[in-house]
Amino acid sequence: MAKILDKKIIRDPDVFYYKLSAPLISRKAKPGQFVIIRLHEKGERIPLSLAGINPEEGTISLIVMAVGKTTSEMSTLKAGDEIMDLCGPLGQPTHVERFGRVALVGGGFGVAPLYPIARAMKAAGNEVVMVMGARSADLLIYEKELSEVCDKVVVTTDDGSKGVKGNVITGLEKELDANKPALVLAIGPAPMMKAVCNATKPYGVKTVVSLNTIMIDGTGMCGCCRVPMTNGTKFACTDGPDFDGHEVQWDILMNRQKNYNPEERESFEAWKRRHAGAITEKAG
Amino acid sequence: MKPGPKKIIPHKTPMPEQDPAVRSGNFYEVMLGYTAELARKEASRCLNCKAPKCVEGCPVNVPIPRFISAIKEGDYAKALSIIKESNLLPAVCGRVCPQESQCEKMCTLAKKFEPVAIGRLERFAADSQLNEVGAMPEISSPTGKKVAVIGSGPAGLACAYDLAKLGHKVTIFEALHAPGGVLFYGIPEFRLPKKIVAREIENLKKTGVEIITNAVIGRLITMQEILADYDACFIGTGAGLPKFMGIEGENLNGVYSANEFLTRVNLMSAHSFPEFDTPIKRGERVAVIGGGNVAMDSARTALRLGAKKVSLVYRRSEEELPARKEEIHHAKEEGVQFEYCASPVRIVGKDGLVTSLECVRMDLCELDESGRRRPKPVPGSEFLIPADTVIMALGTSANPLVQKSTPGLSVNGRGYIMADPETGRTNIEGVFAGGDIVTGSATVISAMGAGRKAARAIHEYISRKNQGSVP
Ligand SMILES: Cc1cc2nc3c(=O)[nH]c(=O)nc-3n(C[C@H](O)[C@H](O)[C@H](O)COP(=O)(O)OP(=O)(O)OC[C@H]3O[C@@H](n4cnc5c(N)ncnc54)[C@H](O)[C@@H]3O)c2cc1C
Ligand SMILES: Cc1cc2nc3c(=O)[nH]c(=O)nc-3n(C[C@H](O)[C@H](O)[C@H](O)COP(=O)(O)OP(=O)(O)OC[C@H]3O[C@@H](n4cnc5c(N)ncnc54)[C@H](O)[C@@H]3O)c2cc1C
Numbered sequence: 001m002a003k004i005l006d007k008k009i010i011r012d013p014d015v016f017y018y019k020l021s022a023p024l025i026s027r028k029a030k031p032g033q034f035v036i037i038r039l040h041e042k043g044e045r046i047p048l049s050l051a052g053i054n055p056e057e058g059t060i061s062l063i064v065m066a067v068g069k070t071t072s073e074m075s076t077l078k079a080g081d082e083i084m085d086l087c088g089p090l091g092q093p094t095h096v097e098r099f100g101r102v103a104l105v106g107g108g109f110g111v112a113p114l115y116p117i118a119r120a121m122k123a124a125g126n127e128v129v130m131v132m133g134a135r136s137a138d139l140l141i142y143e144k145e146l147s148e149v150c151d152k153v154v155v156t157t158d159d160g161s162k163g164v165k166g167n168v169i170t171g172l173e174k175e176l177d178a179n180k181p182a183l184v185l186a187i188g189p190a191p192m193m194k195a196v197c198n199a200t201k202p203y204g205v206k207t208v209v210s211l212n213t214i215m216i217d218g219t220g221m222c223g224c225c226r227v228p229m230t231n232g233t234k235f236a237c238t239d240g241p242d243f244d245g246h247e248v249q250w251d252i253l254m255n256r257q258k259n260y261n262p263e264e265r266e267s268f269e270a271w272k273r274r275h276a277g278a279i280t281e282k283a284g
Numbered sequence: 285m286k287p288g289p290k291k292i293i294p295h296k297t298p299m300p301e302q303d304p305a306v307r308s309g310n311f312y313e314v315m316l317g318y319t320a321e322l323a324r325k326e327a328s329r330c331l332n333c334k335a336p337k338c339v340e341g342c343p344v345n346v347p348i349p350r351f352i353s354a355i356k357e358g359d360y361a362k363a364l365s366i367i368k369e370s371n372l373l374p375a376v377c378g379r380v381c382p383q384e385s386q387c388e389k390m391c392t393l394a395k396k397f398e399p400v401a402i403g404r405l406e407r408f409a410a411d412s413q414l415n416e417v418g419a420m421p422e423i424s425s426p427t428g429k430k431v432a433v434i435g436s437g438p439a440g441l442a443c444a445y446d447l448a449k450l451g452h453k454v455t456i457f458e459a460l461h462a463p464g465g466v467l468f469y470g471i472p473e474f475r476l477p478k479k480i481v482a483r484e485i486e487n488l489k490k491t492g493v494e495i496i497t498n499a500v501i502g503r504l505i506t507m508q509e510i511l512a513d514y515d516a517c518f519i520g521t522g523a524g525l526p527k528f529m530g531i532e533g534e535n536l537n538g539v540y541s542a543n544e545f546l547t548r549v550n551l552m553s554a555h556s557f558p559e560f561d562t563p564i565k566r567g568e569r570v571a572v573i574g575g576g577n578v579a580m581d582s583a584r585t586a587l588r589l590g591a592k593k594v595s596l597v598y599r600r601s602e603e604e605l606p607a608r609k610e611e612i613h614h615a616k617e618e619g620v621q622f623e624y625c626a627s628p629v630r631i632v633g634k635d636g637l638v639t640s641l642e643c644v645r646m647d648l649c650e651l652d653e654s655g656r657r658r659p660k661p662v663p664g665s666e667f668l669i670p671a672d673t674v675i676m677a678l679g680t681s682a683n684p685l686v687q688k689s690t691p692g693l694s695v696n697g698r699g700y701i702m703a704d705p706e707t708g709r710t711n712i713e714g715v716f717a718g719g720d721i722v723t724g725s726a727t728v729i730s731a732m733g734a735g736r737k738a739a740r741a742i743h744e745y746i747s748r749k750n751q752g753s754v755p
């Protein structure tokens with residue numbers, strides 16, 4: 001059991017912040033790692049990246065985007081509630097060293113796990129640029145927090161309501177042209193990460209991506225998180241989640257992510273019918 | 285009912301079972317167990333041999349004639365306590381031991397007739413006490429010593445139980461959210477009901493053993509930390525890593541490792557989706573690659589999920605199938621089709637989904653080093669098995685997490701921990717290991733046996749350390 005100590009709405013109506021009591025995990029966790037949670041006896045196990053690690057307090061924080069059944073159900077939990085199973089830290093920490101100039105690219109919930117990574121990169125003596133995008137200004141998350149740690153934050157919006165008009169790729173390409181970073185690190189939906197890799201390839205910039213495959217155990221036992229790489233198959237939960245984006249076979253990976261789409265919809269619809277109302281009152 | 289002194293009953297007393305046509309559509313247990321009457325009838329077949337060979341065939345030397353005599357007398361509680369002298373999990377072993385290559389193989393009767401159904405009787409003894417509040421095992425007074433056990437499979441459970449009885453404080457760390465190892469996430473409900481495993485674990489907790497789930501050692505806690513906090517440690521992390529063949533099409537949707545397929549159902553109850561959240565694809569035509577227990581379990585699980593046709597692809601011939609005879613028999617009865625002397629060469633797909641498995645015929649001519657016939661592909665014999673689901677049951681390899689986080693721990697070329705077979709001792713002082721993580725995939729009873737041997741050695745080690753005489 002892990003107690004929710006704090007919960008906030010980061011972006012209404014679908015992005016939430018949770019602070020969980022996790023003394024042991026917080027002691028060991030490093031940026032780039034993740035946990036697996038299971039809400040209750042009938043729940044599935046889902047992976048969530050660490051968006052904050054506080055060993056002094058014995059807490060970790062997560063930023064969760066409600067996209068389907070489990071994440072929406074989680075969004076109805078409040079401070080004081082408990083999560084049945086919390087397992088971690090899992091995966092390899094993000095490789096942090098002094099690279100020089102590092103560009104972080106975030107989309108969707110991916111902006112949040114980049115926060116501890118940005119801090120670690122900064123602490124290692126890097127110049128850190130954050131490129132983050134959303135459809136419009138009101139959909140941006142974590143901008144303030146990231147501005148506090150990064151040397152520069154580039155905001156892109158599709159509708160031009162804030163920052164550069166366009167998507168993160170537009171923003172990233174400007175950075176690549178102006179002052180080529182030594183490393184690009186991207187977290188977000190797979191199509192975005194693929195596009196980032198396509199953009200950096202001609203510049204020959206090493207590009208690390210954090211892959212969000214489907215997972216069950218997270219310990220290397222089931223093989224469902226396998227990642228097709230040009231040099232063979234790897235497991236996201238034990239070899240990753242960070243991989244060299246230029247080696248990932250994106251089309252196979254994205255196909256695997258879609259595997260359970262019909263079942264995910266079925267499960268979500270059934271839950272919404274059973275919990276009509278729950279989704280509209282997910283107060284903190 | 286007294287059998288005549290010399291009259292031998294040639295055949296095993298059949299055990300009631302669910303009709304194959306019915307059971308292939310449900311997840312309830314296939315074998316229904318002996319009634320007391322049937323058990324006593326079967327027990328009466330035992331000759332109560334003076335030098336019982338059957339005991340030698342059992343890896344933990346269950347006192348077989350003694351417990352069978354107790355069944356003959358109708359004292360089932362006594363039968364159970366006799367078995368428990370050497371076997372902590374009789375309800376499990378009675379169901380899943382490969383008896384035909386162990387105890388029953390050595391039974392005197394087996395030379396001319398069918399052996400005594402030792403496994404079934406063991407199961408009966410255990411099940412007969414299912415609803416009894418069994419006597420608490422005697423627990424020695426607390427020694428104040430602490431032992432950590434990593435992994436809650438049969439090896440870890442057995443080791444923990446024996447150490448707890450000796451008065452040591454035992455903590456089991458388990459990576460998953462439920463304890464039991466393969467007994468829980470691998471072996472299906474229809475062979476080993478989860479409530480049996482859960483009950484054994486409840487009994488274990490009564491001895492004071494603490495089980496911490498969601499604790500991945502090597503990530504959450506390192507071995508150094510364990511050694512600083514505990515007097516000794518037992519590693520029973522199993523061989524849980526799935527193998528793939530590295531053939532074309534393996535990452536198509538519809539291709540599962542047996543571990544994933546079985547874990548979704550056993551650990552996550554995906555067969556009850558959407559009541560339970562974890563989904564599984566219910567294939568219509570399923571091809572399972574492999575010939576061991578894991579392959580049989582996958583094939584039979586696929587049938588129960590509603591598959592119309594399940595083909596089991598094995599590269600050698602029927603005689604060489606490594607699975608338990610009973611499982612092969614049950615799989616056939618339920619309608620699994622066996623494709624012998626065939627080996628997959630690639631998985632064919634369309635729009636990202638599996639459509640068929642391409643195989644090549646294997647010729648079994650030359651003998652290899654192990655004396656088994658070596659399969660060789662026959663050129664030009666490729667053929668397609670239409671399938672929307674392919675399950676790889678090719679065996680597993682060592683779980684590397686603990687080894688990686690334990691600098692200096694000796695492992696062999698394949699990543700298994702090197703440990704003394706008699707004591708489980710590794711090259712690091714105070715660290716012991718046993719079960720599949722040492723031997724590679726083996727059996728429940730051998731893992732349990734290894735756990736018990738290690739418990740004895742750990743007890744000796746801590747006691748000596750106590751007196752300050754450890755070198
Ligand atoms: C290592 C790792 C770290 C992760 N970290 C986070 C995190 O910090 N915060 C967070 O909110 N999520 C994170 N995810 C993704 C998260 O696990 C999934 O969103 C979650 O499993 C969805 O469960 P669900 O039942 O709510 O939705 P599902 O029913 O599983 O999915 C609903 C719909 O959302 C889509 N979807 C599912 N997963 C994703 C995804 N990863 N990206 C985009 N669309 C998706 C599916 O196509 C589906 O149609 C992470 C995933 C991995 C592997
Ligand atoms: C599908 C299937 C069917 C089988 N059928 C039979 C049968 O009919 N008869 C038979 O005798 N044998 C059978 N076997 C084999 C038998 O189950 C195994 O030999 C036995 O379970 C091994 O026991 P173990 O304790 O060594 O490991 P396991 O049972 O594998 O348990 C290891 C445990 O350690 C945990 N663990 C791993 N790494 C860590 C870590 N870093 N930190 C914490 N915990 C960790 C795992 O999660 C797991 O729970 C079968 C196996 C499978 C997979």
Ligand code: SF4
Nearest residue numbers: 342346377381386387
């Ligand atoms: S433990 Fe297994 S091998 Fe030993 S007697 Fe029982 S069934 Fe036979």
Ligand code: SF4
Nearest residue numbers: 330331333338391392
């Ligand atoms: S060898 Fe067979 S007949 Fe003899 S004691 Fe053992 S089980 Fe009974």
Ligand code: FES
Nearest residue numbers: 218220222223237
């Ligand atoms: S999630 Fe099971 S192996 Fe990675």
